[in-house]
Amino acid sequence: MTNSITIVGGGVAGLTAAIACAERGLAVTLHEAHRTLGGRARSTPGPYVANDGTHVLYSDGEPFRWLAERGLVQPFARPSAGELAKFRFRRDGRVRVAPPLALLRAVAHRRLSAPVDEPFGDWATRRFGPAATRAAAGLVGVITYTADPGRLSAAFVWERLLRATAPGWPAVRYVRGGWSAMVDRMAAHARSLGARIATGERVDALPDGPVIVATGLDAARALLGDASLRWPSGRAALLDLGLRADRRDPFVVSDLDEGGFVERYSRPDPSLAPAGHTLVQAELPAAADEPVPAVTARLEALVDVALPGWRERVTWRRDAFANGRTGAVDLPGFSWRDRPAIDRGEGVWLVGDSVAAPGMLAEVAINSALLAAVKLSPSTAAKASTARD
Structure with a gap:
């Protein structure tokens, strides 16, 4: 014993x-x-x-x-009002200040329950329409590491969408x-x-x-x-960049087109980068069987849109690919x-x-x-x- x-x-x-x-x-x-x-x-x-x-x-x-x-x-650090003012969204290939109104209307239904046994894409399209569904899938791509969240259980995706869009001061914390x-x-x-x-x-x-x-x-x-x-998991390209700082850079660009994400992690925590520099971490889910070079090229294109001129400011870079090590995703049923x-x-x-x-x-x-x-x-x-x- x-x-x-x-x-x-x-x-x-x-x-x-x-x-x-x-x-x-x-x-x-x-x-x-x-x-x-x-x-x-x-x-x-x-x-x-x-x-x-x-x-x-x-x-x-x-x-x-x-x-x-x-x-x-x-x-820990939390997003400041100034940082939230520099939160942006990529929609239809362009960086914009606000998400589509259809998405805001959808996430306002906070008491709504989603079914476990139906794909999110089918359920959300029926409830909110295709525009809101596409934007929602893009928003949770970074959370699920999945290029097509619409194929996952509606309950699984809806829970994560509501957490990410909770009203009031953001719950995100940075160690x-x-x-x-x-x-x-x-x-x-x-x-x-x-x-x-x-x-x-x-x-x-x-x-x-x-x-x-x-x-x-x-x-x-x-x-x-x-x-x-x-159990199923996601796969995604990861890109970490050390850049010479540019005050014009946004804090976050959430990619509603392809489910990617670009974030200046050193904005809430300056200790992550040397003085005068900034640390950027980016992610883009890979499509099924998409080669790593292809998704990496798409991720670089996202950073091109989010941080124009970044290539001339690089002082450090790390590329990685997460395959089956991104946590569980739940399929319909x-x-x-x-x-x-x-x-x-x-x-x-x-x-x-x-x-x-x-x-x-x-x-x-x-x-x-x-x-x-x-x-x-x-x-x-x-x-x-x-x-x-």
């Missing part, structure tokens, strides 16, 4: 699980295969500090509140210093609670005793020997409850951004880890260890 728990994976899900389990009185050991913690929450070391993707947190979600209660996201700063605080907090965190330790066989697997589904399939651990279960039985739990937990993107990883931890205590861990022996 034991009151210990082993965690495999040191990303946001694994670190959340480590903290939550340690708070419940468990002896925690976390193994991370890489030399650095964070998984997809890592940031570049500088002088341009770029997250691995266009990361933000939403303060209206329980994961943000859980992190904030422990001082793990502080200090100052990049997400690696948050990861460092999470690791330090877990260690202060007694957790042992080891990096550079790859786990190739499922450990004895109760274990939380906090990896992507590809690694989890191999570790658990379960070929059913699959499926919801988050249908994704791979967290409790795998016999003292094994699976957490991450593609499992059966609610929320958007990283929120799924945090929520799944908290759901796993709430099932654990010294007594339940001991029973799980007995079941595995």
Whole structure:
């Protein structure tokens, strides 16, 4: 019998699980295969500090509140009135100040529920018309990493659309210093609670005793020997740019034409770029089987429209392609409850951004880890260890 728990994976899900389990009185050991913690929450070391993707947190979600209660996201920045005044939209190939009126009318129906079993494109076109549906799909492209959100479950897309367009002061929050700063605080907090965190330790066989697997589904399939651990995800081109600053640049350009996004992350957090420079992170979902060079060229064309003259101002650049590592997307007929279960039985739990937990993107990883931890205590861990022996 034991009151210990082993965690495999040191990303946001694994670190959340480590903290939550340690708070419940468990002896925690976390193994991370890489030399650095964070998984997809890592940031570049500088002088341009770029997250691995266009990361933000939403303060209206329980994961943000859980992190904030422990001082793990502080200090953070929120969009100022001046930054919001520089929010732009690409529509019909041009950068505009406002989204189409049809989209504003659609998202005003905030009490409306969307069906799980119907594609968003069909449902939204019937309810709001084609113009609003196209704009809505473009707006959530960056959230879903999907070139055609219209094919996804209407309930899935509608929930994300309402979160992104919530009235009042925006809920978006930026962790100052990049997400690696948050990861460092999470690791330090877990260690202060007694957790042992080891990096550079790859786990190739499922450990004895109760274990939380906090990896992507590809690694989890191999570790658990379960070929059913699959779920659709997105694919997108990512482009990070260090530029000489130009005060005429917009803060954000949301691409309603193709679902892309261009954002000056150093505007709310100047520490992300050297003085006189700016950090831009851009994303564009790739169509099914679209070659990487083709979607990268489309993304560069979006940046051409958003930031004219950017090519002459580049001092640093990083290209990446996210394929199947962007969190779960739900097709018609499926919801988050249908994704791979967290409790795998016999003292094994699976957490991450593609499992059966609610929320958007990283929120799924945090929520799944908290759901796993709430099932654990010294007594339940001991029973799980007995079941595995």
